[in-house]
Amino acid sequence: MSNGEKAESPSYKKLDQKVRKLQRKLARQPKDSRRRNVTRIRIAKLHNQIADTRKDFLHKLSTKIVNENQVIVLEDLNVSGMVKNRKLSRAISRQGWREFRTLCERQSEKFGREFKVISRWEPTSQVCADCGFKWGKIDLSIRSVLCLSCGTEQDRDENAAKNIEQVGMGNRHDFKRTRSGL
């Protein structure tokens, strides 16, 4: 978030591993067997457990954010594009980002807050939120950047969040002026 706060998502890794293990088991079990049915029910229960955990987390987080802010700005992330990255795909699918956005939007309406979504094409992770210097694309593994222009050590996520806020509020940096000033 632009105030530097971070929300830690619950980990679905263990539940996910259990699901996958059971799915492999299911594939080996004879059709119409009683045991197969037991496995099937166990998988369904795990899926419910994951969904409930996620719903609870997202609900609490969106309520908190909407409560504490007058304007809520989110970035329209290219979720389907990111999900093509196989390493990220499972983890991202579990996060329920779309669900989170819907929750924030609904809560904002309910409590009379302004809700905005900015374009996914804004270079929110490529620009210093403090001085506007454009350092360009950085690999997802890089978590912080030392800005060559103003010397600020920027946390990747917090910097992007600040940029999202600035774009959403309509006061973005003048990139051209900043660059020519170097």
Ligand SMILES: [Zn+2]
């Ligand atoms: Zn800077």
